[in-house]
Amino acid sequence: MRLLRRIFGAPSLPRRITWLTTIVVAAGVWIAGLSAYFVTRLVLFDQLDRELISVATTASRTVAADLNTMGGLNAEALNAVNVTLVVVGADRQPITIQSAPRTLQWGTPELAVARLQEGSSARTGRADDGTPYRIVAVPMQVNGHPYALVIGRDLGPTTSALATLLITVILVGALLALAAAVVGALVARSTLRPLRELSAAVTRITRTDALDPIEVHGDDELSRLTRSFNTMLYSLGSSRARQRRLIADAGHELRTPLTSLRTNIELLVADQRSHMLPDSAREEILGDISAQLAEFTTLIQDLVQLAREDRIEPTREEIDLRDIVTHALERVRRRGPGLHFDVELNPLYLIGEPDTLERAVTNLLDNAVKFSPPGGTVRVYLDGDQLRIADEGPGIAEEDLPHVFDRFYRADAARNTPGTGLGLSIVAQTVARHGGWVRASRSAQGGAEFTLRLPGSTTPLDEPAEPAPQQLI
Known part of the structure; x- marks a missing residue:
C-alpha cells in the first residue's frame, strides 16, 4: 500500500470510494461463487459415490455368482454405463475383465x-493411463473367500462441469466488479459533489477573499455541512463588515478630537518661543486639552468594548439588579447637581456580569442627565423584569428612534453635546448578551424613555421553593 502511494500518490476520496466499492462487490461475489463451487463439488461427488456404491452392490451379487466369467459382464457392458471394474482379493490378487480399455489402480483402501x-470406500484415483477416476469398493465373498468389488467412473465430465462453473464464477465476479467500479465512480461523483464544491469554495476564498455562499441541493449530511459552511461565511462576512464599519466610524470620530488636540498643542509649542499668549488663554487651552484627552480616553475605551469579539465570557454571578441601579445612581447624581431623581426599585434577581450591567445602566442614566433641563426629574422604575429610565428633556424624534442604538449615531439635536456616540450601542450589546432587549420611546413628560428588559426572577435564585401544604385526610 505504501509502495502504491509512492508510485501513484495518495488517492482522492472519490477514487477510494470507487476502489472500496469494487473490492467489496468483487470479494462478495467471488466468496459466494467459490462457496457455491465447493458445495456443488461436494454434492456432485457425494451423488457420484452413492450411485457407484449402488451399482457396485448390485454388480457384486452377479460377479459373486460366477467369478470366472465376472458374472457375464464384459467391456462393452461396462462402457455402456461408463464404469470400469476390478475384483481385488484379500491376498492382493486382482481379477480384471478381459479387453477392458483401462485398468483401475487400486490401493490400500480397497484392500482394507x-x-x-x-x-x-470412496476416493479419487487414476487408471493405468493416468485418467482421473472416482473409485469405490464394496465387500464381496465367493465361496467363503473375501474379495472387494472395485468400480470406477471417469471424472472427465464432472471435472469439465466443475471447471466451467469455476470459470463462470470468476468471469461473473470480474464483470460485477467492473460494473461496481463504474457505479461506484458515478455514485461517488454525484454524492461528493457538495464536498467538491465546498473544497472549491474554500480554495476560492483563500485565493480571492470573496465570501460567496455555495448553492445547496438536497438534505443529506454533506448538504447540511454546506449550509453550516454558508452560515459560517455569512457570520464571517458580517463580522468583517462590522469591523470595517467600526474602523471607518472610529476614524471619522477620532479625526476631530485629534485635530483639535494637535492645534492646541501646536499653539502651546509656538507660545514657548514667542510668549504671546496671556496666562488666561494658556490655562484655557490646557483645560481644553485635558477635556479632549478625557473625551479621547472615553472614546478609546468604548471602541475597545465594542470591538471585543473574543469568546472568553466574564465571570457570571447572581445579581440583585437593585444594587446595580443603586451604584449607578450614586455615580450619576454627582454629574447632575440640581436634578431630582424619582426612584422606585423592586427586586429582580438574575445571573449576569455586574460590571458590564452597571456600565449599561450608567450610560442610560448619563444620557438622561445630559438631556434633562435644570431642575428636571429623572424617573427610574424597576418593576418585574423591566427597568425604565425617563427624563424631561427634548426627547427623541420619531425618525431617530430606529437608529439611537447604532454606533456613532447622533440625532441633529445631540450633535453639539459631549459624548462619543457609543454609549447606547454598548447598552444594546450588553443587554443582548444577557438575553434581554432595550428600546427607546418618548416618555409621558415628553422626554426620552428607555425600557430595558432582563430575564430574571423576583425571588432569589437560590431560595428554596415553599413546600406545598399537606392535606389532612
Missing part, C-alpha cells in the same frame, strides 16, 4: 474393504 468385509 476386501479384508475387513464391511463398509465401503
Whole structure:
C-alpha cells in the first residue's frame, strides 16, 4: 500500500470510494461463487459415490455368482454405463475383465474393504493411463473367500462441469466488479459533489477573499455541512463588515478630537518661543486639552468594548439588579447637581456580569442627565423584569428612534453635546448578551424613555421553593 502511494500518490476520496466499492462487490461475489463451487463439488461427488456404491452392490451379487466369467459382464457392458471394474482379493490378487480399455489402480483402501468385509470406500484415483477416476469398493465373498468389488467412473465430465462453473464464477465476479467500479465512480461523483464544491469554495476564498455562499441541493449530511459552511461565511462576512464599519466610524470620530488636540498643542509649542499668549488663554487651552484627552480616553475605551469579539465570557454571578441601579445612581447624581431623581426599585434577581450591567445602566442614566433641563426629574422604575429610565428633556424624534442604538449615531439635536456616540450601542450589546432587549420611546413628560428588559426572577435564585401544604385526610 505504501509502495502504491509512492508510485501513484495518495488517492482522492472519490477514487477510494470507487476502489472500496469494487473490492467489496468483487470479494462478495467471488466468496459466494467459490462457496457455491465447493458445495456443488461436494454434492456432485457425494451423488457420484452413492450411485457407484449402488451399482457396485448390485454388480457384486452377479460377479459373486460366477467369478470366472465376472458374472457375464464384459467391456462393452461396462462402457455402456461408463464404469470400469476390478475384483481385488484379500491376498492382493486382482481379477480384471478381459479387453477392458483401462485398468483401475487400486490401493490400500480397497484392500482394507476386501479384508475387513464391511463398509465401503470412496476416493479419487487414476487408471493405468493416468485418467482421473472416482473409485469405490464394496465387500464381496465367493465361496467363503473375501474379495472387494472395485468400480470406477471417469471424472472427465464432472471435472469439465466443475471447471466451467469455476470459470463462470470468476468471469461473473470480474464483470460485477467492473460494473461496481463504474457505479461506484458515478455514485461517488454525484454524492461528493457538495464536498467538491465546498473544497472549491474554500480554495476560492483563500485565493480571492470573496465570501460567496455555495448553492445547496438536497438534505443529506454533506448538504447540511454546506449550509453550516454558508452560515459560517455569512457570520464571517458580517463580522468583517462590522469591523470595517467600526474602523471607518472610529476614524471619522477620532479625526476631530485629534485635530483639535494637535492645534492646541501646536499653539502651546509656538507660545514657548514667542510668549504671546496671556496666562488666561494658556490655562484655557490646557483645560481644553485635558477635556479632549478625557473625551479621547472615553472614546478609546468604548471602541475597545465594542470591538471585543473574543469568546472568553466574564465571570457570571447572581445579581440583585437593585444594587446595580443603586451604584449607578450614586455615580450619576454627582454629574447632575440640581436634578431630582424619582426612584422606585423592586427586586429582580438574575445571573449576569455586574460590571458590564452597571456600565449599561450608567450610560442610560448619563444620557438622561445630559438631556434633562435644570431642575428636571429623572424617573427610574424597576418593576418585574423591566427597568425604565425617563427624563424631561427634548426627547427623541420619531425618525431617530430606529437608529439611537447604532454606533456613532447622533440625532441633529445631540450633535453639539459631549459624548462619543457609543454609549447606547454598548447598552444594546450588553443587554443582548444577557438575553434581554432595550428600546427607546418618548416618555409621558415628553422626554426620552428607555425600557430595558432582563430575564430574571423576583425571588432569589437560590431560595428554596415553599413546600406545598399537606392535606389532612
